Amino acid sequence: MTTTVIIAGMHRSGTSLCAALIQSMGVDIGTNLVGPSPSNPMGHFENEEFMVLNEDLLRAAGGSWCNPPSEQDIERAFQENLPRIRETIR
16 A cells, blocks of 8 residues: 655745655655756756646636635536546555
8 A cells, every 4th residue: 555645835835844854854855856946956846747737727716816706616627627636645
């Protein structure tokens, strides 16, 4: 059985640090990770597929990271994209 670990949080809240720590303990967080930037010189430790999925879900729900959609719109977008979500997790 495989266990899936999802780290969720707002930007600049320590999610990259948390992901880096989890990776250092041997958890496979993927290979297609967002690289370093001036604000995170060691890298973001974010899987690009999950990042794109998150942005697409927010957009499908009529929002963005700085303009969160309603809970009902998120639920609708979630249900409409459930096969893609499951495939990304796999």
